[in-house]
Amino acid sequence: MKHIFDTLCETAMDENTALVLALQLVALFSIAGALLLYLLCKIRGGSSDLSDGGCPGAGKPVLVTSADNAIGLQIAVHLANRGFRVFAGLKNGASSGSSEDSPSARIIRAWQKHKESASAPGVLIALPLEVTREDLLHEAADLIRAHLPAGEDGIWAVINTSGVCYRGKLEQQDVAHWDATFKNNVVGVLRTARKFQNLLRNAGGRIITVGATEYLGTGLVAYLASRYAVEGASRALRQELAPLGIKVIAINPQGVMPELLFAAPKMSNPAEQPETSVDISGHLEFQPVVLSARALRMLDIALTTRNPKANYNLEDKQWYGCLECLKIV
Structure with missing residues (x-):
């Protein structure tokens, strides 16, 4: 039991x-x-990603306000390679191929020629644009409308890459440099936002500005003041344009000297400085490189994510260290 x-x-x-x-x-x-x-x-x-199909840009129209400087040209070429329809502003526009053409104009034409043979997905169109001139802003808006596909009347993004930087101690700087700095870096952003507001609203697009960076030595009082003004303007624009469906984002290229960001691009020999040049067509290269691969990925996120953050830090101190090693800064 x-x-x-x-x-x-x-x-x-x-x-x-x-x-x-x-x-x-x-x-x-x-x-x-x-x-x-x-x-x-x-x-x-x-x-x-808001893109359609396998290509991140999928033909979305984007304006880069200036490809006359290093950051603007690199961004324009990168986005065109990613499949965007890129309109790149040049002070002298796309000239006819004379020996007096700027390196940026020559590089854009080289990209266009390479696209014809390689069937690249994107589009890169140069147009006359200077953010300090209302007539050129108006003309650029008309040209962009003329190049949009039939039935479309909007652009996905305006990336404000126009800017200048004058380094020098406050007591020694010419006041004219201060005026030029704020006219290009701050007022230019406001002019551009006002001119392209309707095109951005039609596409539910976004404005991307270059904000402030960390302290990079003396002699940048006026420049940093202008960049913090851009950040303040970006915050105010974000609130004002939100009801219209327009997003405003500030990107911060931490650790990169502003003189480098806004330096005029130049052609380079691959045998001279292969680490600091960008290959366009297998034959033509330009320098300097100002944004790392990481920075370009962050830019892609800011440009394509449905709900972007207000600010993105593009660079880090590790990349800045690399630039120092290459003696670029």
Whole structure:
């Protein structure tokens, strides 16, 4: 009798143990499933690309206000390679190929020629543009409309790459340099936002500005003042234009000297400085490089994510260290 009782107790305990283990497994799998679902939603929400098809740009029209400087030219070429329809502002426009053409104009034409042979997905169009001139801003808006596909009347983004930088101690700087700095860096952003507001609203687009960076030595009082003014203007524009569906984003190229950002591009010989030049067509290269691969990825996120942040830091101190090693800064 005692043996039978012990057997029944053991059987009951085994059943209870099995039930507890089963409940624990169900709970474990439920937690794992919920975690997996959360991660999938996080990845999808954080990197949601608005492009159609496999190409990130998918022909979306983007204006880069100045390709006359290093940051503007690099961004214009990068986005064209990514499939965007890029309109690149040049002070003298796209000339006819004379020996007096700027390096930027020659590089853009080289990219266009390379596209014809390589069937590249994007488009790169140079147009006359200077943010300090209302007539050229108006003309640029008309030219962009003329180049948009039939039935479209909007642009996806305006990237404000126009800018100047004069380094010098405050007591020694010419006041004319201060005026030029604020006219280009601050007022130019406001002029551009006003002129292209309707085109951006039609596409639910976004404005991208170059904000302030960390302290990079003396002699940059006026320049940094203008960049912090741009950040303040960006915050105000973000609130004012939000009801129109226009997003405003500030990018911060941390660690890159402003003189480098706004330096005029020049042609380079691949044998001279291969680390600091960008290959356009397999034959033609230009320098300097101002944005790292990481910075360009951050720019892509700011440009394509559904809900972009207000600010993005493009660079880090590690990349700045690399620039120092190459003696670029």
